[in-house]
Each structure stands twice: as structure tokens, then as C-alpha cells.
Amino acid sequence: MNTQNQSENLSASEEMEAIEAELKEVYRVTPSSVRTTVYDVIRRTSAEFTDQFYDVVINQPGAHFFPRPSTCE
Amino acid sequence: MKEWLDDLFKRDGIEAKSFIRRQQQVGWVHARIKVPERLVSRGFRELKRNIIISLRGTRLSREDLSAAIYFVSALLDLSFDVMTCAYIDRSERSVRSDEAFRLFSLGQNLVTERERQRASLSEWAQSFFFTLQVGTSPLTFVPISQSDFGLWVFHRAILLFDRSSEYERLIDAIKNVEQISELVTFSPPQQRVDYLRKIKAAIGEINSLLALLFDNSLEAQGARDTLTQLLNRKFVNTVISAEITAQKVSTHPFSVLMIEIDRFDQLRSRLGETGADIIVQRTAQLIFDSTRTSDSVFSMGRETFLVVYVEANLLAAKQLAKFITDRYATTHFSVNGETVLDCSLSVGVVEYDGHPDPRELVNRAQRVLLEEKKIKRDTPHSNP
Numbered sequence: 001m002n003t004q005n006q007s008e009n010l011s012a013s014e015e016m017e018a019i020e021a022e023l024k025e026v027y028r029v030t031p032s033s034v035r036t037t038v039y040d041v042i043r044r045t046s047a048e049f050t051d052q053f054y055d056v057v058i059n060q061p062g063a064h065f066f067p068r069p070s071t072c073e
Numbered sequence: 074m075k076e077w078l079d080d081l082f083k084r085d086g087i088e089a090k091s092f093i094r095r096q097q098q099v100g101w102v103h104a105r106i107k108v109p110e111r112l113v114s115r116g117f118r119e120l121k122r123n124i125i126i127s128l129r130g131t132r133l134s135r136e137d138l139s140a141a142i143y144f145v146s147a148l149l150d151l152s153f154d155v156m157t158c159a160y161i162d163r164s165e166r167s168v169r170s171d172e173a174f175r176l177f178s179l180g181q182n183l184v185t186e187r188e189r190q191r192a193s194l195s196e197w198a199q200s201f202f203f204t205l206q207v208g209t210s211p212l213t214f215v216p217i218s219q220s221d222f223g224l225w226v227f228h229r230a231i232l233l234f235d236r237s238s239e240y241e242r243l244i245d246a247i248k249n250v251e252q253i254s255e256l257v258t259f260s261p262p263q264q265r266v267d268y269l270r271k272i273k274a275a276i277g278e279i280n281s282l283l284a285l286l287f288d289n290s291l292e293a294q295g296a297r298d299t300l301t302q303l304l305n306r307k308f309v310n311t312v313i314s315a316e317i318t319a320q321k322v323s324t325h326p327f328s329v330l331m332i333e334i335d336r337f338d339q340l341r342s343r344l345g346e347t348g349a350d351i352i353v354q355r356t357a358q359l360i361f362d363s364t365r366t367s368d369s370v371f372s373m374g375r376e377t378f379l380v381v382y383v384e385a386n387l388l389a390a391k392q393l394a395k396f397i398t399d400r401y402a403t404t405h406f407s408v409n410g411e412t413v414l415d416c417s418l419s420v421g422v423v424e425y426d427g428h429p430d431p432r433e434l435v436n437r438a439q440r441v442l443l444e445e446k447k448i449k450r451d452t453p454h455s456n457p
Contacts, residue, residue: 015158016093016155016158019093019151019154019155020089020090020093022147022151023087023089023092023093023148023151024089026143026144026147026148026151027087029140029143030140030141030143030144031137031140033137034133034137034140034141034144035082035144037128037131037133037137037141038082038124038128038141038144038145039082039083041124041127041128041131042078042079042081042082042124043079043082045123045124045127046075046078046079047075048123049075049078049120049123049124050074050075050078052119052120052123053074053116053119053120054074054116056115056116056119057112057113057115057116057119060111060112060115
């Protein structure tokens with residue numbers, strides 16, 4: 001059992017390392033001016049994006065599980 | 074979520090480990106409140122679509138727009154990947170914990186059950202090999218799936234172990250034994266040796282899987298805190314989640330009391346570890362005796378306790394808190410011949426407010442408890 005857990009943990013940690021490497025690569029290949037523009041758009045519109053996200057999700061079947069913004073923000 | 078979004082795309086670049094940690098935390102919350110990942114995935118698609126629409130309205134060149142779309146998509150996909158890994162990990166743990174708690178509540182004795190089933194499997198194997206040895210014609214024996222052991226695996230073990238991967242392997246191993254034993258029936262005696270070896274190996278595998286399944290459940294079954302015999306804190310989320318689900322149906326309120334022994338460090342220095350343990354045990358007993366059988370009392374650390382007070386609003390919970398603190402104040406503990414008169418409790422009381430995350434309710438009770446202690450500290454003639 002311990003051996004199994006250890007191998008699961010090892011594999012989970014390897015997965016995270018792979019994601020970390022991919023993330024760094026995404027940043028490396030994206031020009032900083034582009035990242036700044038994306039950030040500006042997000043910052044300006046994040047409240048609207050959040051509302052749109054919840055509007056769509058809450059209308060899905062089984063969405064009564066979903067935390068509503070009023071209780072999560 | 075707005076804050077999460079701002080953080081995900083923050084201007085100053087990203088620290089990969091903190092990115093992963095943040096997404097993991099979100100995945101864990103989703104697992105705790107049992108949000109179907111399908112919904113999160115749907116939300117992410119919507120998010121991606123809307124961000125891309127907004128990016129099209131910027132003055133980015135065609136090439137930069139393409140880079141921006143790649144950047145947004147990759148970040149959201151990576152975030153979703155981490156959340157999903159964390160979600161799966163926590164869901165599996167939560168399922169095992171829920172199951173262990175259910176077993177505990179049912180009063181099942183897994184150690185006895187494990188030995189009984191080992192004996193039952195061994196009995197079937199002995200009977201099977203005996204039948205082959207005696208060589209009656211035609212060979213008649215109870216198939217393993219119809220034996221006491223097989224019936225237990227198909228009808229009871231699934232309740233104990235759920236459909237874990239080990240359980241599925243156990244089923245496969247039993248089917249394997251069943252198929253080989255049928256082949257043995259129709260084979261001439263001289264060809265049976267190979268089949269018998271295969272059956273012996275398959276039974277060995279069944280035994281190993283059985284041991285693994287029971288070990289997993291026993292590991293998760295330590296439901297009681299050893300010092301106080303109260304419920305272990307690892308089941309707090311399970312119990313509160315069940316109350317949240319029940320509350321959605323019944324709309325009856327429930328509350329949580331976080332209780333702490335005041336000045337515990339001073340008590341410990343004065344009475345020693347054994348004396349402090351005695352105070353903790355008696356405090357736990359007093360709290361437990363003050364609640365109903367329908368309530369759940371947890372040990373949350375050595376000197377901290379938590380009560381899930383069902384069908385009770387804030388007012389009722391505050392009344393219970395007062396009852397406990399008053400009773401505690403008039404209780405004199407005797408430790409190693411010394412009478413301890415100066416014990417008191419602080420209590421943080423909150424009513425469930427509809428937040429789907431059970432941890433949030435516990436955190437809120439913790440915050441109220443800290444405020445309560447601060448008020449006591451600031452009040453003259455009181456020094457918690």
C-alpha cells in the first residue's frame with residue numbers, strides 16, 4: 001500500500017513538474033507586450049467575465065451543486 | 074473568481090509553483106463541495122470564448138492576437154489540468170473517508186470481517202481441491218462466485234470498498250478462477266496440473282487484493298481521537314457536508330461551535346503533560362455529555378473541540394455554548410491531588426449560512442472563537 005501511494009505521489013509530482021515546465025514555456029514564447037495587453041483586458045473586464053462564467057454554468061443541468069457568486073466572492 | 078482571474082493573468086509574470094498551488098486549492102474546494110468538473114470545464118470554455126472576443130477588440134496585430142489567444146488558451150488549459158488533478162486526488166480521499174465514516178457508524182469490525190473472508194476463501198479452495206482429488210464423476214463443486222466468499226464479494230464487499238480499482242481487480246481475479254475451474258471440470262486428469270497451478274496463483278492474487286482493500290479501509294477507519302475518544306477531525310468535512318446536503322432538503326438550520334480551553338499552555342506548564350491530558354479528557358467528556366446523540370463532537374487539536382449542532386439556529390447554539398461554559402466554570406478538576414479551579418472555555422458559535430464549502434463554516438467558527446478570546450483578553454478580570 002505504501003509503495004502504491006509513493007508511486008502515485010511520485011507520478012502526481014511528475015505531472016506537476018510537466019505542467020510547470022509547460023507553463024514556463026508558454027511565458028517564454030509569449031511576448032511581454034502581448035501578456036500586458038491580455039492582462040489589461042482581463043483586469044478591465046474580469047467582473048464581466050465572472051458574471052458570464054456563472055450565467056452559463058448556473059444554467060447547466062446539475063448546476064445546483066455550483067457555488068453561487070454571492071456566497072463565494 | 075474575479076480575483077482568481079486577475080491573478081492568473083497577472084502582469085508581473087508568474088511564479089510557477091504558486092500558480093500550481095493556487096489552482097490546486099481551487100480544485101480541492103471543488104472536490105469538497107462536489108462540483109462536477111464538467112460544469113467547470115463548461116465555464117472555462119465560456120471564459121475562453123469571451124476573453125478571445127475581447128482580445129479581438131484590441132489593437133493587437135494579427136500575429137500578436139494569435140500569440141495572445143495561444144497565451145490565454147494555454148493558461149486556462151493548464152489551470153484546468155491542475156484543478157482536475159487536485160480534484161481527482163481529493164475526491165478519492167473524500168470518498169474513502171466518507172466510506173470509512175459510514176463503516177464506523179455502522180459499527181462494522183473490519184479486522185474480524187477480514188479474517189472471516191480469508192477463512193471463507195480458504196474453505197472454498199480446500200473444498201475445490203478436495204473434489205478434484207477425490208475425482209467424483211461428474212465433478213461437482215460450488216463455483217467460487219456462488220460460494221460464501223463470492224457472494225460476499227459481489228453483495229457486501231462493494232458496500233465496504235466501493236468500486237475502487239483494487240475491487241475491480243478482485244472481481245476480475247474471481248472471474249478468472251471461475252473460468253479456469255470450469256475448464257478443469259472438462260479436462261482429463263493428466264491435463265489438470267497446469268490449470269490447478271493457475272487457480273492457485275489466482276487465489277493468491279485474490280488474497281493479496283483482499284488484504285490491500287482491507288488495509289486501505291482500516292487505514293482510513295481510525296475515526297476516534299485516541300486521547301478523548303471524540304470523533305477525529307478528519308471526518309469534520311464528511312459530517313458537515315452531510316448536514317449541508319440534509320439542510321438543502323429540510324431547510325432546518327444547523328450550527329457549529331468551536332470550543333477551546335483557555336490558557337491551556339499555562340495549565341500544561343503547571344500540571345505537566347499528563348495533567349493537561351486529564352483536563353482535555355474531562356473537558357471532552359463534559360462537552361460530549363452536553364450534546365445530543367444526533368450531534369457530532371470532534372477533537373480539533375489537543376485543547377480545541379468542535380460541535381456540529383444539528384437542527385439548531387444561532388440562538389439555540391449560543392444557548393448550548395452558555396450551558397457548556399457555565400457548567401465548565403463550576404466544574405472543579407482534580408489532577409494529581411491538586412484541585413484546578415481556574416479552567417474556562419471560549420466558544421465561537423456560527424450558524425450555517427449557505428456556503429457550499431464545509432471548510433468555510435469551520436473557518437468562520439474559528440474566526441469567531443478568536444474574536445471571543447480577544448474580547449475576553451480585553452475585558453478586565455478575565456485573562457484567557
